[in-house]
Amino acid sequence: MGSAIGAQSVLNPTGKKWKRSLFADLLLTALIDAFSILVIFLLMNFSSTGEILFINKGVELPKASQADMLERNTVVRYDEGKFFIENKEMVNQDAMIQELLDTRKEWSSTHPNEEFKGILTIQADKKTKYENLNSIVLAMAHAGYGEIRFAVVTK
Amino acid sequence: MKHKKKHLDFELNLIPFIDLLSTCICFLLITAVWMQVGSLNVKQAVGGQPASETEKKPTAWIYMEKDGSVTFDVKDSPALRADLRKSTVPAKAGKLDLELVNKLAADLRTVDPGLRTALIQPKPETSYEDIIDLMDTVKKAGLGDLGVVPL
Numbered sequence: 001m002g003s004a005i006g007a008q009s010v011l012n013p014t015g016k017k018w019k020r021s022l023f024a025d026l027l028l029t030a031l032i033d034a035f036s037i038l039v040i041f042l043l044m045n046f047s048s049t050g051e052i053l054f055i056n057k058g059v060e061l062p063k064a065s066q067a068d069m070l071e072r073n074t075v076v077r078y079d080e081g082k083f084f085i086e087n088k089e090m091v092n093q094d095a096m097i098q099e100l101l102d103t104r105k106e107w108s109s110t111h112p113n114e115e116f117k118g119i120l121t122i123q124a125d126k127k128t129k130y131e132n133l134n135s136i137v138l139a140m141a142h143a144g145y146g147e148i149r150f151a152v153v154t155k
Numbered sequence: 156m157k158h159k160k161k162h163l164d165f166e167l168n169l170i171p172f173i174d175l176l177s178t179c180i181c182f183l184l185i186t187a188v189w190m191q192v193g194s195l196n197v198k199q200a201v202g203g204q205p206a207s208e209t210e211k212k213p214t215a216w217i218y219m220e221k222d223g224s225v226t227f228d229v230k231d232s233p234a235l236r237a238d239l240r241k242s243t244v245p246a247k248a249g250k251l252d253l254e255l256v257n258k259l260a261a262d263l264r265t266v267d268p269g270l271r272t273a274l275i276q277p278k279p280e281t282s283y284e285d286i287i288d289l290m291d292t293v294k295k296a297g298l299g300d301l302g303v304v305p306l
Contacts, residue, residue, distance in 0.1 A: 028169050035176035042183035053192055062287035066294040067193030121194060124283050130306070131279035137305045148303065149194035152287055 053123055053151055054087065062126040065155040070121070073149060074103050076136050078124040083136065093135050100143035118145040195290055198302045213270040215263065215298060219277045219289065223250050227259060234267035251285055253292045260296035273298040279306055 052070050055061065056079055076085050076096070083090040085103070090096045100120075108116060120140050124133060140148070213232035219225055223246030229235055244255045264270055273293050277286050290301050 028173070032169065032173065032176065035173065035180060039176055039179045039183065042180065042187060045187060045189075046183060055192075061192065062284040064193070064195050064287050064291040066291050067195055070192050070194045126282065126284035126287070128283040129279060130277040130281045130283065130286060133283060134279070134306045137303060141305065146198060148197045150197060150283075150287060150290075152193055152195050154191040154193040 052121075055123070059123075059125045060127075061123070061151055061153045063155045064152040067152050067154045070151065071119075071149070073119045073121045074100070074145075075121045075123055075151075076140075078122075078128055078132055078136065081132075093139050096135070096139040097142045100139060100145060104143060104145075116144070117147070119147045119149060120145045121149040121151055123151040195287060195294075196301070197290065198300065212272055213267055214272045214274060215260070215270060215293075217273055217275045217289065217293065219251075219275065219281050219285065220246075221278050221280055222246050223252075223285075225251060225256055225289065227263070229263060229267075229270065232267045232270055234269070235263070239263070239266065251288060253288060256289065257292045257296050260293050260298055264297045271298055272300040272302070274302040274304055276304040 052072055053075065054077075059079060074086060076083065077087075078084075083096055085096065085099045088099065090099060104116060104118075118140075120136075122133065122136055137148070140146075211231045213234075214230050216228040216230060217225060218228065225244045227242050227244070229240045232240070242259060244252050244259055246252060247255075260273075275286065275289060275293075286303070294301060
């Protein structure tokens with residue numbers, strides 16, 4: 001007499017032969033759930049501020065917890081002993097002042113009814129000495145820029 | 156006449172939905188920025204205005220020394236006693252003692268709530284990281300208007 005367990009046996013079934021279906025049912029609900037959670041998580045983390053700065057490999061920005069959101073301003077970068085204004089290499093401090101003045105003039109011509117804010121973003125490696133950053137601070141003072149945004153990694 | 160029974164269950168085609176989600180995930184993963192970049196807002200301490208025109212506000216001048224010690228010198232603060240106006244935070248193992256700096260800045264703010272400005276004077280050898288750490292600590296204590304003094 002065939003028992004219910006015997007009928008279910010895979011090795012030696014005693015009961016009626018059971019036809020295995022060739023169509024496997026894929027449970028899509030769990031997959032869609034996982035995808036939706038992933039999309040929501042990635043959308044919440046989505047940020048466009050990374051496009052403002054071009055950070056070279058090996059450059060590590062300092063960390064700060066009181067940081068504000070990064071805005072689009074003129075970026076001055078100190079990298080491996082060289083100064084760059086918007087990726088344009090500056091040979092000395094005078095060139096830096098001239099470039100900042102040109103940027104200011106260009107901004108005034110494109111925004112005729114607005115007051116010049118004079119904001120500059122400084123980007124440098126965390127090990128940079130202040131004597132190197134001082135050239136940027138002096139150049140911006142000469143060119144009429146009064147506010148500095150130090151680029152940092154938010155803690 | 157025989158009525159045809161209307162099916163209440165209908166099949167939703169999930170394939171376009173899965174396609175859309177997959178595309179979204181790919182795009183978001185590729186464009187994801189894992190490092191959150193922000194900015195610490197600072198004013199340039201060398202002003203364009205003459206000293207006579209500048210409004211006298213309580214200001215903490217913070218001098219960073221080569222050995223990691225920090226000296227606070229509060230100016231134009233009538234609320235602070237003369238002996239409290241100048242104080243030094245010694246270095247901790249050759250580095251800034253940020254805990255003590257935070258405590259001192261918070262204490263100064265308690266005595267004079269009008270103290271909101273801090274001007275930082277680093278040394279040429281001071282690292283950018285130390286300047287940012289100090290600014291961050293001081294800002295956390297309530298001194299929100301920060302300035303950096305050129306050499």
